[in-house]
Amino acid sequence: MHFLSLGDFSHKELRDLLDHASELKARPTAGGDALRGKTLALVFLKHSTRTRVSFEAGMHQLGGNAIYLSEDTSQLGRGETIADTVKTLSRYVDGIAARVFGHEQIEEIAQHAGVPVINGLTDFNHPCQILADLMTIEEHLGSLRGCRLAFYGAADNNIVNSFLHACPLFGVQLTVCSPPGQALNPVALAAARKAGENNAWEPRLTHDPAEAAADADVLYTDVWFSMHETPSEEGLAAYRPYQVNEALMARAPASALFMHCMPVHRGEEATDGVADSAQSVIFDEAENRLHAQKAVLLSLMG
């Protein structure tokens, strides 16, 4: 059993993870030392602050431990294959969390691993983040069903794709507000359409930021370009009208939340005034990574 994509799970399975995460947050000792003697390897080919530290802290809190490997500090950087690395690691550890580039790399890891594999972000999706985000929305709004979430930024992005997997299951209405010429990821969109009740769920794609904000319960944004991408000046310029700033928040209901998976490129996709406002729940999202991932770790390795 792996945790590679929210699209692999039913509503009930994700509901159970969210409920367990909330219980672990309310009672930090609830997990006991269920993972005593167990080790998680973190194989990260990209930078990370939240994912790495929340997994390491989570393992520690559950009585286990974690070992971090980057390309720089392992033989991956000297050309050893992912398959050989993963087969080797599986002889030592009880789980692998990996952050890689293409989604096919995490699938390759899962194929060769003898232990559960957790997706810590690929170019295609970021399931741990969206699990924590669902938890955060529910905490603040009381319920996910009927929630109107407006995402600002790239239409085909790992955050949007994981929302496409989860929103139909939880009855969240998703509006993606992107520069003209962009389209949703066809694979994630097809999965979303299939997952919704009676195949009736449909996201909305718009180019008008104010229109997307008008009835939004949540305004969510992310970096305009994924880490390790080098944007051109022209590329950045296309996104500037989609910045979540004080003027855009003023077009939304006063109760609307501001969300961002972080890291924030302050002054690009969001202003300081919004990121640091009373409506911003970005640090709750970051905290909930820990609780949500502890629930995932316990379900896979407990």
Ligand code: CP
């Ligand atoms: N949101 C998130 O995954 O953060 P990191 O890149 O710091 O892990």
Ligand code: NVA
């Ligand atoms: N879309 C962002 C998410 C970072 C957590 C990226 O891929 O860099």
